[in-house]
Amino acid sequence: MGNKIKTAVIGVGNMGTAHAKALFSNQVAGLELCALCDCDISRHDFCKTVLPQIPLFKDWKTLIDSGIAEAVIIAVPHNLHCDIAEYALKSNLNVVLEKPVDVSVSKAIALNRVAQKSDKVFAMMFNQRTNELYSKARNIVRSGALGELKRSVWIITNWYRTQQYYNSGNWRASWAGEGGGVLLNQAPHNLDLWQWICGMPISVTGYCDVAKYHNIEVEDDATIFVRYKNGATGTFITSTGEYPGTNRLEISGDLGKIVIENGKLKWWKLNMSEREYCFNADNPNYSLKYEYSEISAEKPETAHIGILQNFANAILYNEELISPGTDGIFELSLSNAAYLSSWQGNLSVNLPLDCAEFDRILAEKIKNSNLKKSSPDHEDGEYLPRWHVQW
Ligand SMILES: NC(=O)c1ccc[n+]([C@@H]2O[C@H](COP(=O)([O-])OP(=O)(O)OC[C@H]3O[C@@H](n4cnc5c(N)ncnc54)[C@H](O)[C@@H]3O)[C@@H](O)[C@H]2O)c1
Numbered sequence: 001m002g003n004k005i006k007t008a009v010i011g012v013g014n015m016g017t018a019h020a021k022a023l024f025s026n027q028v029a030g031l032e033l034c035a036l037c038d039c040d041i042s043r044h045d046f047c048k049t050v051l052p053q054i055p056l057f058k059d060w061k062t063l064i065d066s067g068i069a070e071a072v073i074i075a076v077p078h079n080l081h082c083d084i085a086e087y088a089l090k091s092n093l094n095v096v097l098e099k100p101v102d103v104s105v106s107k108a109i110a111l112n113r114v115a116q117k118s119d120k121v122f123a124m125m126f127n128q129r130t131n132e133l134y135s136k137a138r139n140i141v142r143s144g145a146l147g148e149l150k151r152s153v154w155i156i157t158n159w160y161r162t163q164q165y166y167n168s169g170n171w172r173a174s175w176a177g178e179g180g181g182v183l184l185n186q187a188p189h190n191l192d193l194w195q196w197i198c199g200m201p202i203s204v205t206g207y208c209d210v211a212k213y214h215n216i217e218v219e220d221d222a223t224i225f226v227r228y229k230n231g232a233t234g235t236f237i238t239s240t241g242e243y244p245g246t247n248r249l250e251i252s253g254d255l256g257k258i259v260i261e262n263g264k265l266k267w268w269k270l271n272m273s274e275r276e277y278c279f280n281a282d283n284p285n286y287s288l289k290y291e292y293s294e295i296s297a298e299k300p301e302t303a304h305i306g307i308l309q310n311f312a313n314a315i316l317y318n319e320e321l322i323s324p325g326t327d328g329i330f331e332l333s334l335s336n337a338a339y340l341s342s343w344q345g346n347l348s349v350n351l352p353l354d355c356a357e358f359d360r361i362l363a364e365k366i367k368n369s370n371l372k373k374s375s376p377d378h379e380d381g382e383y384l385p386r387w388h389v390q391w
Contacts, residue, residue, distance in 0.1 A: 006034035016075030017381025030312030101328030103179030122325030130306035147254030158245025159186035173216035176369035181218030191331035201226035206338025213241025
């Protein structure tokens with residue numbers, strides 16, 4: 001392998017086009033666009049104009065078997081992700097996989113097994129991990145500086161989408177085409193960050209409201225309640241039907257709390273353990289001393305380009321992955337568990353998930369799904385601001 005990794009993009013729609021353009025215009029050192037693949041031939045005409053001279057394929061297996069690529073970026077509808085990623089890894093290609101890893105945890109587990117046996121680099125496109133406020137929050141929580149976790153609450157309701165958005169692309173917002181709604185399409189970034197910072201809970205209760213604000217057959221509003229192993233609780237609220245929305249993450253621990261909102265991380269750092277104070281204090285004012293600080297990001301969010309650059313550096317220089325492929329299973333476990341809970345009358349669902357039961361009910365929903373027949377309507381294929389962290 002030379003200093004440039006020959007990289008193909010599979011699925012040249014909204015997202016894939018943006019990745020392809022980034023490589024075509026040499027925005028990622030070490031990745032060279034070598035081929036494009038889309039099953040929709042109308043995308044080939046678009047590619048010939050916008051990304052000229054790049055070989056085009058209609059079938060992803062033919063592309064992978066051709067040997068033209070050393071790496072692939074997969075940006076097709078979710079329910080094809082694992083099949084293509086598995087085949088690519090087994091064919092000795094490095095892989096960047098768009099979020100979510102797929103629609104069901106059972107497929108993600110199978111892909112994880114293949115990935116673990118492979119010596120190829122496998123990254124998930126969790127581009128919001130490159131926002132420094134979240135890595136700082138992760139360091140605070142994971143280092144123990146916040147003390148034992150008590151509660152986490154994320155209100156992430158600024159994923160507003162119109163009916164026109166849902167009408168674009170015949171796979172969107174149906175059980176057969178997409179396999180879920182806001183939890184599977186928009187919120188995976190936040191579900192991933194949530195577990196990346198606070199860790200995985202042991203049980204999940206989901207309230208997933210189907211078609212609350214749009215004419216779709218999946219959920220566009222969801223509230224998830226979780227319990228962690230130490231007894232701490234968490235709440236995650238998301239929606240595509242509220243405007244203006246909120247993006248506020250609050251995490252409380254025995255040594256204080258942090259809040260991320262409006263592009264700032266606020267940190268109330270107690271000088272002593274609250275639990276210790278509670279049982280030893282004779283101060284009638286109930287006031288613990290704390291230091292307050294406001295932290296801003298020092299570096300800009302590098303987003304998709306940052307993940308692609310890290311992927312290239314991992315292949316070329318063994319750089320540690322920001323978002324390893326195997327991490328995809330965690331956030332998908334949260335959304336699958338929330339669906340299963342919701343389908344079972346909001347019963348609490350334990351993790352690891354009962355994959356067989358989830359797959360059984362999803363298969364029923366797919367069987368009865370009302371897949372739209374509208375033709376795809378792609379945007380112009382730039383990285384859209386709405387895909388970055390929004391405050
Ligand atoms: N990371 C992010 O910020 C971000 C943003 C948007 C979308 N995404 C993800 O990217 C993926 C694609 O979403 P999109 O909005 O680009 O969808 P899209 O419908 O615009 O594009 C998907 C493309 O895949 C092609 N395709 C479908 N089946 C194929 C097959 N079997 N072989 C080859 N090509 C095939 C379609 O023709 C289409 O051009 C989704 O998984 C989505 O979650 C990620």
